[in-house]
Amino acid sequence: MTIKILPPQLANQIAAGEVVERPASVVKELIENSLDAGASQIDIDIEKGGSKLIRIRDNGSGIAEQELVLALSRHATSKISDLNDLEQITSLGFRGEALASISSVSRLTLTSKPPGQVAAWQAQAEGRDMAVTVKPAAHPEGTSIEVVDLFFNTPARRKFLRTDKTEFTHIDELIKRLALSRFDVSWQLNHNGQSVRRLPRATTEQARMKRVAMLCGRAFAEQAAYIENSYGALKLSGWLLSPQACQSQAGCQYSYVNGRMMRDKLLNHAIRQAYGERINAEQQPGFVLYLQIPATEVDVNVHPAKHEVRFHQARLVHDFVVSALSDALNQLTGEPASAPSQ
Numbered sequence: 001m002t003i004k005i006l007p008p009q010l011a012n013q014i015a016a017g018e019v020v021e022r023p024a025s026v027v028k029e030l031i032e033n034s035l036d037a038g039a040s041q042i043d044i045d046i047e048k049g050g051s052k053l054i055r056i057r058d059n060g061s062g063i064a065e066q067e068l069v070l071a072l073s074r075h076a077t078s079k080i081s082d083l084n085d086l087e088q089i090t091s092l093g094f095r096g097e098a099l100a101s102i103s104s105v106s107r108l109t110l111t112s113k114p115p116g117q118v119a120a121w122q123a124q125a126e127g128r129d130m131a132v133t134v135k136p137a138a139h140p141e142g143t144s145i146e147v148v149d150l151f152f153n154t155p156a157r158r159k160f161l162r163t164d165k166t167e168f169t170h171i172d173e174l175i176k177r178l179a180l181s182r183f184d185v186s187w188q189l190n191h192n193g194q195s196v197r198r199l200p201r202a203t204t205e206q207a208r209m210k211r212v213a214m215l216c217g218r219a220f221a222e223q224a225a226y227i228e229n230s231y232g233a234l235k236l237s238g239w240l241l242s243p244q245a246c247q248s249q250a251g252c253q254y255s256y257v258n259g260r261m262m263r264d265k266l267l268n269h270a271i272r273q274a275y276g277e278r279i280n281a282e283q284q285p286g287f288v289l290y291l292q293i294p295a296t297e298v299d300v301n302v303h304p305a306k307h308e309v310r311f312h313q314a315r316l317v318h319d320f321v322v323s324a325l326s327d328a329l330n331q332l333t334g335e336p337a338s339a340p341s342q
């Protein structure tokens with residue numbers, strides 16, 4: 001065997017293997033881009049569970065005509081430029097790989113008009129060399145990305161897609177989690193031309209509770225207490241279900257670190273520990289929790305899909321979460337709050 005450089009499309013398809021597991025992963029990457037672009041409205045159209053079409057439309061800052069080609073190239077990002085930036089990430093994206101990866105395993109069209117640019121432009125990447133063609137288009141301020149025929153050229157991946165219904169359930173679940181992280185954004189989700197979710201911007205306390213009730217159920221909204229606690233620069237807020245209200249079926253169990261949704265072992269462990277013996281083995285905790293921590297105290301560059309983070313002071317974060325939640329649960333169950341740690 002001789003050593004050779006892989007053609008760009010193949011290299012991108014290999015990278016896609018890490019982040020583009022299924023239609024919901026495409027939706028996640030595209031929406032994170034819309035949020036990073038400061039969008040306040042995000043519309044999502046899905047056909048056939050996302051295997052036929054995923055279209056995300058936002059009213060964010062857009063991509064300039066002369067940058068459309070770059071946006072589709074690998075390792076091209078507007079979000080970081082040096083190691084210092086990497087060590088204090090405040091955007092959701094930073095790897096510059098999503099659009100290149102997704103466009104290597106689908107037919108992708110990117111249409112955008114930044115405010116101030118006279119007309120909208122559209123880009124498409126095709127073929128093994130992923131050459132991008134750019135042409136004028138009609139589009140309001142913001143960006144639309146259409147992903148058609150996901151995995152059409154990677155049959156092994158396509159074979160792993162579940163039924164349209166199952167794939168759509170993953171997308172809907174994702175939208176739920178994202179919508180709970182950004183109450184200031186208006187969301188619309190359609191499947192096969194039918195409206196599935198319509199969540200207007202929620203800027204008042206009442207509107208936020210309405211959204212929580214819509215996404216986590218009325219019972220959760222009524223039986224969860226709002227909590228807020230801080231320790232130095234660490235801040236924990238959100239909703240916590242009282243132990244008596246915890247059911248055997250898992251309801252909302254969502255946690256976020258600096259606005260990023262997480263499946264973090266350390267947080268889950270801390271939450272379980274705080275509930276401790278207040279719930280029995282059949283009961284599931286219920287929570288929507290937001291942890292804020294200085295960006296320099298956490299490494300988000302651990303997992304390509306960024307489902308996990310690494311805390312520099314893991315023990316401190318863990319103990320803070322346990323103690324903040326234990327105090328809140330004590331109040332919910334009428335027990336005295338634990339003594340403040342010295």
Ligand code: ADP
Pocket residue numbers: 029033034037058060061062063071072076077078079092093094095096097098099100143
């Ligand atoms: P990353 O998000 O890691 O930077 P992506 O491949 O997801 O990498 O996107 C590449 C670049 O394209 C982004 O850095 C951003 O400048 C631009 N971009 C992508 N989607 C949007 C969008 N919806 N609105 C504005 N700019 C976008």
Ligand code: MG
Pocket residue numbers: 029032033093094096098099
């Ligand atoms: Mg991105």
